[in-house]
Amino acid sequence: MTLSAITIQNLVKRFGNATVLQDINLEIPQGKVSCLIGPSGSGKSTLLRCLAFLEESTSGMITINGEALGFFETPSGKRERLPPGQIRAVRAQTGMVFQQFNLWPHMTALGNVSEALKIVRKMPKADADEKAMAQLRKVGLENRAGHYPSQLSGGQQQRVAIARALALEPKIMLFDEATSALDPELTGEVLKVMRDLADEGMTMVVVTHEIGFAATVANQISFLDHGRLLFSGPPAEVFAKPRHPRLDQFLDTYLDRGASMLA
């Protein structure tokens, strides 16, 4: 049996009256790549943001490496918020990469990567810089350390953003459409960094429209539709014909993103 890095149980998320996630149950295995796919508005980002605790779920439980994230259930079944220190500790196990990179514009690439090391981890500047530099090297950008985000291409910015998350040594990396904001010729360099990370055994949860990436790198594919998890399984199973009709419909609209290889 593989260990679960993340366990999602009966997760519900509502925004006002709109139910965006309905009773999600999912085990994300340790050291594997788990891709979330589904049509626009199906709730992929919301689910990922719940895992990063950027959104607070309405009910249900998320467990990260065995520790409850944000809330716990009392023996009587009541849901209560965990103390801030505990929430912070559990959140520190995940790193997140956004579609829009979200690099801080007033800091260099090195500044972005070393910021939390200095400010949160209280590392001396020299040590933080050294560690940040090592991460930049890893994503192939050590010669761009002194550049500001405005002086970097989209692909380079996203690689810096990945280095920024990795510098904090998370156990799990969350990617929300990390290549969607990039020109097509720049997606390759980011996907390569993600592939390398997967090869190193990083646990990754990847929201993506890159069906080719999902089919070739993922160990687990989960398909969301209208806030429901329709099915989840290894790519060979999920993409095997006959497919779920909603998945077939969905893949038809993504032929140019690598879905054609599955046709």
Next chain:
Amino acid sequence: MTFKIFTLLLQAAVSTIGISLVSIAIGFVIAILLSAANLSGKAIYSAPARVFVSFFRGVPLLVQLLLIYTLLPAIGLNVPSIVAAIVGLSLCTAAYQAENLRGGFASVPKGLIEAAEVTGLSPRQTFFRIRVPIALRLTLPALVNEAIMILKSSSLVSVVGIIELTKMAQDLASSTYLPIPIFLSAGLIYLVICSVIALIGRYAERRLARTSI
């Protein structure tokens, strides 16, 4: 007009610059605190901040100065008029600077705040390390404008007994019967100071351009 008179005007200009710079700096610190109160999302902080801003933007600076000058002694604080002048100018510019900054803070993309949150920065660290530097760059032109406004408004502090550039010019004009050259000189000195502020502002803007959103 003699060299002596011009020197006196320049000396008074030093007071004008000193009072203005100190007030702008103090006002800036207060404006940042007001912004923090506004962004806290807690009414016990944001409500007083809003009242403060409304008051100091809604009451003429001249009235504020007279109020402070008479109010402080009335509550038993005998402060020199220079302190009353600086307090008045600081509080007034704090309100305007806070209002300028509000727009800047509102324009900081939400994603940059979330990036700080997921990397573990506390709200306070996020405020000082991420929000303030970005908002400042966005509002720099407005802040430079405000500095120029305060420099010119500082002529009002003569009502609390400070002899700054305008007051000195008035005194010299009436004692020498040379109002035109004296007021022309005073105007020219204001113009030069304001131009220097504007130049510094534009230089800073250019320097910071590539580090702005």
